[in-house]
Amino acid sequence: MSEASSGGLTRRAFLKTTAAATAVTAAGAGLSTVAAHAASPTRGLPDEQSFVNTCRGNCGGKCVLVGKVREGKLVQTRPYEPPEGFERSRMGCVKGVTYPQRLYAPNRVLYPMIQRGERGSDNWERVSWDEAIAYVSDHINKAQAEYGPNAFGLWHSYGSEGWLNGAYHQSTGVGYHRFLNTFGGTVIIPGGDQAQVYMGLFVMQHGTNSTADYTNAKTLIAWGANVTDTVRCCWPYICDARDKGARMIAVDPRYTITAAGSDTWIPVRSGTDGALMLAMANFIIDNDLVDWDFLAKKSVAPLLIKDDGSYFKLSDMGIPPTEGPISPWTGQPVIINPEVVFDKATGQLASQFTAEDPAVTGEFEYEGTRLRTVFDYVRDMTKQFTVEFAAKECDISEEQVIDLATTYATNGPTTVVMAQGICHHVNSRHNYKNLAYLASLTGNIDKPGACIYLNKNHVNVETTTLTTKEMYPDPSLMKPYATLCSERVPEVLETGKLGEADLPLKVVMIVSANPFASESGRPRFLETLKHLDCLVTVDCFMSDTARYSDVILPVGLSFEQEDFLQISSHEVDFLMQKAVEPAGEVKSDFEIYNLLAPKIGLDGLYDKDAEGYLHALLDNEANKKIGRTYDDFKREGVIADWSEEPVIGTEANALKRVQFYLPDLIARDVAYTVLPAEEKIPWYEHAMEAYQDNPLREKYPLFGNSEHSNYTGHSMYNDIPWIHEIWGDPYVMLNDETAAERGIAEDDLVRVFNDRGEVVLRARLTKGLRKDSIILPHGPQQDAYRVGHPQDLTLCFSDLTGNSSYNDFLCEVEKWKGGE
Numbered sequence: 001m002s003e004a005s006s007g008g009l010t011r012r013a014f015l016k017t018t019a020a021a022t023a024v025t026a027a028g029a030g031l032s033t034v035a036a037h038a039a040s041p042t043r044g045l046p047d048e049q050s051f052v053n054t055c056r057g058n059c060g061g062k063c064v065l066v067g068k069v070r071e072g073k074l075v076q077t078r079p080y081e082p083p084e085g086f087e088r089s090r091m092g093c094v095k096g097v098t099y100p101q102r103l104y105a106p107n108r109v110l111y112p113m114i115q116r117g118e119r120g121s122d123n124w125e126r127v128s129w130d131e132a133i134a135y136v137s138d139h140i141n142k143a144q145a146e147y148g149p150n151a152f153g154l155w156h157s158y159g160s161e162g163w164l165n166g167a168y169h170q171s172t173g174v175g176y177h178r179f180l181n182t183f184g185g186t187v188i189i190p191g192g193d194q195a196q197v198y199m200g201l202f203v204m205q206h207g208t209n210s211t212a213d214y215t216n217a218k219t220l221i222a223w224g225a226n227v228t229d230t231v232r233c234c235w236p237y238i239c240d241a242r243d244k245g246a247r248m249i250a251v252d253p254r255y256t257i258t259a260a261g262s263d264t265w266i267p268v269r270s271g272t273d274g275a276l277m278l279a280m281a282n283f284i285i286d287n288d289l290v291d292w293d294f295l296a297k298k299s300v301a302p303l304l305i306k307d308d309g310s311y312f313k314l315s316d317m318g319i320p321p322t323e324g325p326i327s328p329w330t331g332q333p334v335i336i337n338p339e340v341v342f343d344k345a346t347g348q349l350a351s352q353f354t355a356e357d358p359a360v361t362g363e364f365e366y367e368g369t370r371l372r373t374v375f376d377y378v379r380d381m382t383k384q385f386t387v388e389f390a391a392k393e394c395d396i397s398e399e400q401v402i403d404l405a406t407t408y409a410t411n412g413p414t415t416v417v418m419a420q421g422i423c424h425h426v427n428s429r430h431n432y433k434n435l436a437y438l439a440s441l442t443g444n445i446d447k448p449g450a451c452i453y454l455n456k457n458h459v460n461v462e463t464t465t466l467t468t469k470e471m472y473p474d475p476s477l478m479k480p481y482a483t484l485c486s487e488r489v490p491e492v493l494e495t496g497k498l499g500e501a502d503l504p505l506k507v508v509m510i511v512s513a514n515p516f517a518s519e520s521g522r523p524r525f526l527e528t529l530k531h532l533d534c535l536v537t538v539d540c541f542m543s544d545t546a547r548y549s550d551v552i553l554p555v556g557l558s559f560e561q562e563d564f565l566q567i568s569s570h571e572v573d574f575l576m577q578k579a580v581e582p583a584g585e586v587k588s589d590f591e592i593y594n595l596l597a598p599k600i601g602l603d604g605l606y607d608k609d610a611e612g613y614l615h616a617l618l619d620n621e622a623n624k625k626i627g628r629t630y631d632d633f634k635r636e637g638v639i640a641d642w643s644e645e646p647v648i649g650t651e652a653n654a655l656k657r658v659q660f661y662l663p664d665l666i667a668r669d670v671a672y673t674v675l676p677a678e679e680k681i682p683w684y685e686h687a688m689e690a691y692q693d694n695p696l697r698e699k700y701p702l703f704g705n706s707e708h709s710n711y712t713g714h715s716m717y718n719d720i721p722w723i724h725e726i727w728g729d730p731y732v733m734l735n736d737e738t739a740a741e742r743g744i745a746e747d748d749l750v751r752v753f754n755d756r757g758e759v760v761l762r763a764r765l766t767k768g769l770r771k772d773s774i775i776l777p778h779g780p781q782q783d784a785y786r787v788g789h790p791q792d793l794t795l796c797f798s799d800l801t802g803n804s805s806y807n808d809f810l811c812e813v814e815k816w817k818g819g820e
């Protein structure tokens with residue numbers, strides 16, 4: 001099938017022409033209308049209508065965009081304007097205003113298509129929806145009949161939003177999650193940022209403060225976060241704090257814009273953040289900068305543990321557990337069996353919930369059982385991580401370690417602002433425990449101006465009906481599914497096993513994900529595809545993943561369908577309004593599940609239409625009282641609680657204490673059965689490949705890193721003409737001395753390589769980067785590069801969180817010999 005008839009142009013062909021000319025040729029009236037109207041403001045024309053919606057997925061922003069529609073086409077998007085006095089809550093970025101170009105992009109997939117040649121050959125045939133669904137369901141049914149239910153895998157990622165159609169953020173959403181809870185196969189969860197998602201959010205479950213609370217901090221540490229570019233909603237509040245005299249420190253191998261706007265830049269060696277965190281903790285303990293009261297009353301420090309590392313509980317003293325309230329998730333009573341502390345007020349062991357003055361340190365005994373506090377255990381296990389060790393490991397001075405520790409402990413409240421810079425090494429999972437330990441030692445959490453992790457706001461609309469039988473299918477329909485971390489997919493495809501268990505994965509449907517551009521270890525993924533009988537991609541665009549698939553099911557974008565969304569970075573709820581008819585024959589995710597479900601034995605899975613589910617979601621008693629039913633949203637579009645009052649998070653975990661010790665830690669990756677003791681405490685280990693003393697550095701001396709820019713959202717947006725005009729070709733950032741040693745000048749085409757792969761792209765030189773490091777872009781797809789792809793250099797490896805290790809690789813750079 002030709003590119004034009006498939007609705008697809010390759011990026012290379014696309015970029016060879018001017019943006020406007022290509023747009024007219026490829027998308028017909030759609031994009032030409034956009035270009036013309038964008039050039040001349042059109043306010044006030046009688047046939048214009050405005051709608052609210054957002055960018056579809058893959059950006060934590062979920063900003064409300066106002067889309068202007070004229071003659072049935074979306075001609076402009078702009079940020080929703082908060083009322084006067086709340087300008088700091090203004091949302092949006094350059095990507096958002098290019099949304100019309102995304103909607104009418106030449107590489108939108110407009111029709112279901114089946115690949116008739118080799119995967120990757122771009123030999124597509126347009127088919128009807130009936131044919132496409134029959135093709136997919138036949139493969140699923142055959143595979144499940146032959147190999148069992150787990151032969152069908154469902155793979156989702158960050159690429160969609162909304163309660164009806166979202167596959168990721170709204171984990172109790174209707175379309176995807178009804179399907180997921182009944183199909184009984186294998187669920188493949190992306191690597192992405194799972195060190196943070198799994199450890200920070202799911203396992204440790206710390207409360208966070210609202211975005212406005214940045215203004216209360218006296219010290220802000222941007223740790224591996226270029227806030228101005230990647231979490232920009234925070235920046236106005238950080239500026240407020242700075243205006244009030246807050247000190248800002250950037251810990252980053254690169255002199256980012258955020259570092260430039262800070263008082264202090266600490267250029268740590270990539271992947272060594274954990275060593276610095278633990279050295280700070282030890283300095284704080286050794287110099288008695290500890291907030292003992294917080295440690296005793298708000299952290300797990302005083303909880304008593306037995307020699308096997310498990311918590312000593314009231315039941316160990318013969319006091320039987322009691323039943324608490326019914327859990328909305330299990331329908332069963334919560335079992336209450338409190339952990340025990342030594343209460344200094346009474347000199348007795350007591351429940352952690354009733355003790356007045358828990359002892360943080362000390363050894364105790366109960367009927368022959370030796371007991372010690374979590375604090376003592378962790379302190380003793382981690383004392384090897386000294387200031388001297390960290391200075392050498394991180395390649396910074398001891399004075400810098402001491403200054404950071406002292407400032408963190410004594411110039412509070414301190415907020416650590418982070419994004420994904422500390423998340424993308426194999427050792428990253430430890431960083432989240434380490435930050436919780438630091439925050440516990442100094443009381444820098446759960447109070448105004450003190451927070452770890454990214455600040456979030458609290459949502460207002462009551463949507464918990466989604467967790468009840470009202471929104472979930474008949475329980476008899478629900479089936480258990482196997483979970484698989486995506487980084488293990490190649491191994492499973494090669495061996496048919498996950499650990500010792502059989503897992504004959506034969507058909508995979510990828511939803512809202514582009515793993516062949518976005519997962520680390522890309523070559524292994526592509527190599528092992530040959531073991532799959534059928535790969536289905538549900539996507540809006542001809543992505544790298546779609547290109548290697550057997551079938552593409554085209555899905556709609558925002559403004560093409562109605563949905564509901566809550567924004568965690570702002571206290572805003574809104575109906576994602578349908579503004580235009582869907583392009584070509586695209587369908588919403590919800591419609592696609594509705595088509596597929598009955599063909600694979602999931603009859604009756606959806607008992608309402610889309611609007612019916614939105615009514616069921618919103619029309620509960622709580623929302624009726626506050627005027628937030630479906631009809632209210634239908635009328636208003638956006639309903640927000642504009643407020644500058646910071647909201648301070650409270651501990652969300654069952655212990656009601658900040659957790660830095662995890663005796664019951666379970667690996668997200670089921671292939672791990674026994675976890676070493678170090679996994680359960682704050683810890684540091686050097687990176688898997690990208691560490692200072694690795695002998696491989698003789699061959700590949702440079703530490704590889706990647707960054708998200710203002711101009712891409714993972715693999716989204718990089719095909720947009722306006723973005724390309726501003727951002728240009730993707731480039732590798734090099735220290736200018738590193739470049740000079742290799743005869744590389746600004747804008748040269750260079751080859752970045754290691755034993756796994758290579759990528760050819762332009763060089764951009766800077767003094768603001770460690771000499772031993774390079775930064776590659778994280779996002780653009782294969783055809784943005786002359787040769788290869790940045791993820792061809794990275795490892796395919798699954799730690800216990802299943803995290804993608806984008807920054808854990810060594811490499812070398814040379815001038816490309818292939819010419820222009």
Ligand code: SF4
Pocket residue numbers: 054055059060061062063091092093094095096097713
């Ligand atoms: S890309 Fe993200 S930050 Fe930019 S407008 Fe869209 S949702 Fe907002």
